[in-house]
Amino acid sequence: MPVIMIIYYVISAYIAAMVIWNFIREKKSVNDMLLYLLVLIPLILRLFRIK
Numbered sequence: 001m002p003v004i005m006i007i008y009y010v011i012s013a014y015i016a017a018m019v020i021w022n023f024i025r026e027k028k029s030v031n032d033m034l035l036y037l038l039v040l041i042p043l044i045l046r047l048f049r050i051k
Contacts, residue, residue, distance in 0.1 A: 009047060016043040 023036040045051070 012043050012046050016040060016047065019043065 019036050019040045023033060023040070026033050026036065
């Protein structure tokens, strides 16, 4: 696997972890929780290499 691709997956995993962390910390707004999940879906699909 090329170095660029490895860096790409590491960055995607980091952003997904931050979104999950914010999702867990969010207690007040259900709308914000839904938006976090919508952002998380493409990142998870990218990490599992599903198109």
